[in-house]
Amino acid sequence: MELFTLNAKKRDLIGRKNYHLRNDGRIPAVVYGSGIEPISIEVVHNEFAKVLKGAGESTLVALAIDGGKPLHVLIQDSQTDPLRDEFIHADFRAVDMLKKIEAEVKLHFIGESPAVKGLGGTLVRPMDEIRIKALPKDLLSFIEIDISKLVTFDDAIHVKDLPIPSTVEVLEDMDATVALVAAPRTDAEMDELSKAVEIDVTAVEKVEKEKKADDETAEGDEKKNAPVAKK
Numbered sequence: 001m002e003l004f005t006l007n008a009k010k011r012d013l014i015g016r017k018n019y020h021l022r023n024d025g026r027i028p029a030v031v032y033g034s035g036i037e038p039i040s041i042e043v044v045h046n047e048f049a050k051v052l053k054g055a056g057e058s059t060l061v062a063l064a065i066d067g068g069k070p071l072h073v074l075i076q077d078s079q080t081d082p083l084r085d086e087f088i089h090a091d092f093r094a095v096d097m098l099k100k101i102e103a104e105v106k107l108h109f110i111g112e113s114p115a116v117k118g119l120g121g122t123l124v125r126p127m128d129e130i131r132i133k134a135l136p137k138d139l140l141s142f143i144e145i146d147i148s149k150l151v152t153f154d155d156a157i158h159v160k161d162l163p164i165p166s167t168v169e170v171l172e173d174m175d176a177t178v179a180l181v182a183a184p185r186t187d188a189e190m191d192e193l194s195k196a197v198e199i200d201v202t203a204v205e206k207v208e209k210e211k212k213a214d215d216e217t218a219e220g221d222e223k224k225n226a227p228v229a230k231k
Contacts, residue, residue, distance in 0.1 A: 004055045005062045005070065006048065008041040027087050031063060031073060033094030041065055045087055051101065052078060052087075058103040058132075058147040059141040063092055072097055072136060095136045102171065104129045105140045111148035115181035121153060122182045130159065138167040147179055156180040 011021070017184055022026055025045050032038040039116040052075055055061055063072035076093040080086060091206055106129050115121045132140065143162055149155060 003060055003062055004051045005064070006043060006051050007067075008043045008063055008065045011040040011042040011126055021111075022086075022088060027090060029090040029092060031071065031092040031094060033092075034096040034099075036071070036094050039065065041091065041092075046168065048078075048087060048090060050076075054141070055083070056106060056141055058105045058139050060095075060136050060139060061092070067184070067222055074101075074103070074136075074139075100133050100135050100169075101139075102130055102131060102133045106142045108142045108144050109147050110144050110224070111146040111181065113147045113150040113154055113181055115150050115155065116147075117199050119181075120184045122180050122184070123147065123150075125179050126176050127159075127176065130162070132164075133169040134167055138165065140165075140168065145179060150179065150181045153181055153183045158161055 001218055007030075008029070008227055021042050022045075026042045027045050027048060029041050029043055029046060029048075051061055055075065057075050057077075057138055059074075061073050061075060062069040063073045071092075071094050073092040073094050075092040078087055079089040080092070081088050092115070094161060107127060109125065116123050130143070131141075136142075143164070145157060145162065147157070156177050157179045158174065159170060159172050159176045159178060162170075162178065200227075
């Protein structure tokens with residue numbers, strides 16, 4: 001397993017003062033977990049973004065604080081500014097290398113399905129990640145799934161079909177479906193679907209009209225029963 005590295009510095013700024021860090025291309029962060037007290041740190045934005053892209057949240061990162069001995073951590077969480085699409089905070093969780101931990105691993109779908117390309121079907125992916133349990137050194141960054149095996153509409157890929165090392169325990173139903181190809185709808189099915197939509201729209205409009213009528217009635221009653229001010 002590839003070990004990603006990231007340098008950090010202890011951080012004194014807290015609260016609103018952290019905007020100074022962000023303006024300098026750094027982000028505030030905190031590291032906590034096995035064997036350590038929580039430490040406020042800062043990391044370079046671009047370096048963090050690069051490590052997160054490669055490691056995700058299920059791969060070990062060697063985090064060196066002020067040039068000290070690296071800690072084995074996982075990127076527990078990260079926050080972004082929705083307007084600027086930049087990271088504004090990160091959490092790192094230190095782990096015990098001798099204890100198994102749980103993690104969620106992303107599923108990467110590769111290849112091309114003949115049932116999609118040749119038969120006009122639609123790829124259905126009920127899951128985009130799975131939960132696993134393993135020693136930190138055995139954690140996976142992602143799992144590749146080759147959908148070229150989906151040749152017909154009867155084919156499916158299940159959790160039990162995934163290429164999982166023996167050192168990793170899967171915490172999912174092994175018969176759960178990961179990917180399949182749905183057949184295109186027939187003209188009759190599309191007609192039925194259109195009718196169902198029309199019925200739903202009509203029902204909603206009816207409810208809205210009844211609600212409006214009730215509101216108008218209630219408003220009229222309130223005016224009728226309102227006390228008349230004495231002159």
